[in-house]
Amino acid sequence: MHIARLEQIIDKASLPDQVKKELKHELCVTERRAYIGLAAARIAHDSNNALTGVLGNSNIAECKLLAGAPAGEILPFLKEITKSVDGLAQMNHSVLSLIKREKCELTRGYLNEIVEESKSQIEQITSVEGNRNYPIVYQLKSKKAVNMYKISLFEALENFVKNAKEAQAQAGLIDIPIAVRTFDAKYSRMHKNQYSIVNPGHYSVLSVEDKGIGMTQEIIDRLKKNPALFTTKGNNGNGLGMVSVLCAVREHHSYLGLETAENKGTTWSIYIPILRKS
Ligand SMILES: Nc1ncnc2c1ncn2[C@@H]1O[C@H](COP(=O)(O)OP(=O)(O)OP(=O)(O)O)[C@@H](O)[C@H]1O
Numbered sequence: 001m002h003i004a005r006l007e008q009i010i011d012k013a014s015l016p017d018q019v020k021k022e023l024k025h026e027l028c029v030t031e032r033r034a035y036i037g038l039a040a041a042r043i044a045h046d047s048n049n050a051l052t053g054v055l056g057n058s059n060i061a062e063c064k065l066l067a068g069a070p071a072g073e074i075l076p077f078l079k080e081i082t083k084s085v086d087g088l089a090q091m092n093h094s095v096l097s098l099i100k101r102e103k104c105e106l107t108r109g110y111l112n113e114i115v116e117e118s119k120s121q122i123e124q125i126t127s128v129e130g131n132r133n134y135p136i137v138y139q140l141k142s143k144k145a146v147n148m149y150k151i152s153l154f155e156a157l158e159n160f161v162k163n164a165k166e167a168q169a170q171a172g173l174i175d176i177p178i179a180v181r182t183f184d185a186k187y188s189r190m191h192k193n194q195y196s197i198v199n200p201g202h203y204s205v206l207s208v209e210d211k212g213i214g215m216t217q218e219i220i221d222r223l224k225k226n227p228a229l230f231t232t233k234g235n236n237g238n239g240l241g242m243v244s245v246l247c248a249v250r251e252h253h254s255y256l257g258l259e260t261a262e263n264k265g266t267t268w269s270i271y272i273p274i275l276r277k278s
């Protein structure tokens with residue numbers, strides 16, 4: 001049964017709030033483990049292909065080296081090896097980060113901290129050969145306390161930024177604002193978010209905005225149905241980034257916001273309920 005449906009059943013059940021919270025947390029853990037299983041199967045399959053490539057290229061490079069070929073002739077084969085190993089390392093990183101979260105603790109804090117503490121990582125993600133970085137605009141003034149699993153949110157933010165960079169062929173601007181939003185019942189009913197309905201309440205919102213290729217309705221529908229291992233980036237994507245994001249969203253009893261238009265850009269947002277005394 002779909003996790004969202006199970007969540008609805010828990011919400012409607014006549015159980016104490018604390019029990020409901022614990023059951024929902026168990027659901028998150030189960031969902032994450034299911035994703036880890038899927039990703040592990042994918043890694044086993046893809047690593048075979050990658051290792052075949054590594055072996056082939058290293059054999060050719062070795063033969064050329066022994067035959068005294070110039071560096072320029074050997075370099076392309078070494079580059080292929082690096083590319084294959086990089087791809088595998090990225091996949092391993094995604095899976096390890098899903099596993100790492102098992103030890104992650106819920107703490108009271110501010111979304112600003114998540115962005116501040118991720119700045120060097122964001123810079124690394126958005127830097128390109130020759131150091132031509134994608135310009136980042138941070139807007140971190142608004143500050144309201146929320147309950148958060150920091151590692152989950154670091155991961156979600158990194159994945160948003162990585163996708164924002166990959167959506168823009170040129171080094172386009174990436175905005176990372178933190179905002180406070182309040183939705184009343186009427187606004188919630190009318191508010192059109194392409195991903196989920198946001199219930200009335202007060203939220204601290206972390207967004208990442210790009211001016212890239214945007215998404216078609218088909219891609220949005222596919223992501224909503226099941227993001228696991230879905231990618232439009234061929235060999236350059238694993239389809240694990242949004243899995244991390246969705247796990248983070250569920251863990252925080254939060255909402256995922258999406259505003260996107262083809263060739264205009266995309267804004268992903270995570271809406272986290274503000275704590276009363278913040
Ligand atoms: N900011 C964005 N702009 C355009 N498309 C996006 C954006 N964010 C996500 N997508 C779409 O959602 C798909 C799934 O994203 P996800 O991050 O899960 O996987 P990926 O980026 O393809 O691979 P990975 O993150 O594992 O390297 C992407 O392939 C892309 O089609």
Ligand SMILES: [Mg+2]
Nearest residue numbers: 162163241242
């Ligand atoms: Mg991604």
